[in-house]
Amino acid sequence: MKQLLLACSLLFLAACQEQPLVSTQAQGSSEKVLSQKEPSAIKEETTPTSGEESFSIQQQGIVPKRIEIPAINVDAKITSERLTEKNEMEVPSNAEQVGWFEPGTKPGNSGNAILAGHVDDKNGPAVFFDLKDLSAGDQIYVTDEDGKKLTFEVNKVVAYPKDDAPLREIFGPSNNQNLNLLTCTGTFDHSIQDHEERLVVYTSLVNS
Amino acid sequence: MKKVFSMLMTAILVFGALGSTVFADNHSSNEAMVRVLHASPDAPAVDVYVDGNAVVEGAEFKASTDYLKLPAGDHNVEIYAAGTKGEQDPVISKSLTVEAGMAYTVAAINMLENIELKVIQDSMSVTEGKTKVRVGHLSPNAPTVDVGMIDGDAVFSGASFPMVTDYKELDPMTYDLEIRTSDGTQVKDLSGTMLEKNTVYSVFAVGTAENLEVLMLKDYTLMPDSMPQTGMGGTAQDSSSLLPIALSVVLFGAGAMIFYRRRTQEQ
Numbered sequence: 353m354k355q356l357l358l359a360c361s362l363l364f365l366a367a368c369q370e371q372p373l374v375s376t377q378a379q380g381s382s383e384k385v386l387s388q389k390e391p392s393a394i395k396e397e398t399t400p401t402s403g404e405e406s407f408s409i410q411q412q413g414i415v416p417k418r419i420e421i422p423a424i425n426v427d428a429k430i431t432s433e434r435l436t437e438k439n440e441m442e443v444p445s446n447a448e449q450v451g452w453f454e455p456g457t458k459p460g461n462s463g464n465a466i467l468a469g470h471v472d473d474k475n476g477p478a479v480f481f482d483l484k485d486l487s488a489g490d491q492i493y494v495t496d497e498d499g500k501k502l503t504f505e506v507n508k509v510v511a512y513p514k515d516d517a518p519l520r521e522i523f524g525p526s527n528n529q530n531l532n533l534l535t536c537t538g539t540f541d542h543s544i545q546d547h548e549e550r551l552v553v554y555t556s557l558v559n560s
Numbered sequence: 561m562k563k564v565f566s567m568l569m570t571a572i573l574v575f576g577a578l579g580s581t582v583f584a585d586n587h588s589s590n591e592a593m594v595r596v597l598h599a600s601p602d603a604p605a606v607d608v609y610v611d612g613n614a615v616v617e618g619a620e621f622k623a624s625t626d627y628l629k630l631p632a633g634d635h636n637v638e639i640y641a642a643g644t645k646g647e648q649d650p651v652i653s654k655s656l657t658v659e660a661g662m663a664y665t666v667a668a669i670n671m672l673e674n675i676e677l678k679v680i681q682d683s684m685s686v687t688e689g690k691t692k693v694r695v696g697h698l699s700p701n702a703p704t705v706d707v708g709m710i711d712g713d714a715v716f717s718g719a720s721f722p723m724v725t726d727y728k729e730l731d732p733m734t735y736d737l738e739i740r741t742s743d744g745t746q747v748k749d750l751s752g753t754m755l756e757k758n759t760v761y762s763v764f765a766v767g768t769a770e771n772l773e774v775l776m777l778k779d780y781t782l783m784p785d786s787m788p789q790t791g792m793g794g795t796a797q798d799s800s801s802l803l804p805i806a807l808s809v810v811l812f813g814a815g816a817m818i819f820y821r822r823r824t825q826e827q
Contacts, residue, residue, distance in 0.1 A: 519785075
């Protein structure tokens with residue numbers, strides 16, 4: 353019996369020794385910037401909006417129906433997605449479509465419009481599998497049902513721990529006309545059936 | 561026996577302590593959001609420093625920043641004419657206290673000779689399907705005004721410099737609004753003001769009475785409490801959490817303990 357107990361405690365100690373590894377990982381896996389525009393370009397992006405057109409801001413928005421990202425061969429339909437009762441953003445139930453966060457801003461309006469897509473389904477890669485390969489300067493086209501097309505350009509690509517992403521920065525108000533693309537990334541944790549990180553591709557409208 | 565038991569207990573305690581740091585909620589809950597607005601009509605372009613760090617450079621009249629994160633607590637805000645830090649005194653130097661989880665607009669207001677900082681708390685909520693708006697009178701020499709529908713009722717009444725009204729929740733649509741004096745004289749035509757659903761706005765009247773202008777800023781848009789779940793693991797390399805293993809060890813250990821104690825008692 354004593355041997356059994358000893359074995360137990362040893363197992364325990366083993367588990368404990370593993371623990372710091374997990375905790376280091378948690379600390380180490382904070383924000384990871386995968387791609388970013390040159391500082392000078394960023395500066396331009398974040399320069400405060402001059403008031404000139406401030407009053408008639410946000411009138412360019414469209415209801416997005418289709419997204420094309422030539423750099424990673426994405427051409428997908430966009431569905432409108434709502435907030436659930438638990439205050440979570442719904443996402444398309446399939447792997448091929450991209451969801452627009454309809455309660456938020458329209459792409460082209462001032463603010464952060466949101467498109468989310470799966471990185472994978474249970475069997476393999478999904479529509480946003482290659483999103484992590486985008487880099488600053490890549491272009492994204494979003495079209496409405498009448499064919500009106502807006503062009504956005506990638507500013508930066510950042511991975512966050514799934515519970516530690518700056519939600520207000522991603523979803524919140526902005527003076528700029530931004531479109532942020534979301535998907536999962538990082539290791540898949542089977543115990544919670546979820547990826548450990550979220551990828552955010554920050555893009556801004558290119559004035560045509 | 562006691563020794564083994566205490567070892568086990570220690571192990572549980574240690575595990576528990578470490579576990580709690582791992583699964584702690586790491587939200588940036590001790591931060592406030594602050595944006596800066598230049599609403600002083602005759603002041604030059606400015607650089608804004610918070611605690612000695614530049615947060616905005618070369619901001620001109622009517623410019624506003626997006627919200628910036630600031631740790632909760634006291635901060636020293638200094639505003640200099642652009643490029644003059646180190647050569648001249650700041651135009652404004654003021655202590656700013658911000659609370660965690662709150663959003664603020666910090667506006668430089670009034671004419672340059674009387675320039676001051678006005679700190680306004682911004683709403684971070686809206687009823688789903690509604691729009692929310694308030695009006696700020698930041699024009700130093702403009703009279704007391706109402707904001708209302710053209711040929712219709714006032715939505716906001718009796719706003720005078722430097723007052724910011726309470727928010728009003730409205731149905732989202734395009735409104736034909738105007739700024740007018742209490743006798744009904746139109747000061748500024750705001751027809752075609754589109755207020756989107758799920759969005760909170762601040763509409764600031766700025767400039768001098770002779771050249772009144774309007775800035776419309778978004779304070780908040782409806783957002784989820786968490787990032788969406790956008791993967792099912794079909795392309796993931798296997799990695800299982802330690803938690804189930806550790807838990808089963810705890811349960812197994814506890815079971816063994818009870819079993820062992822019973823046996824000892826029986827003897």
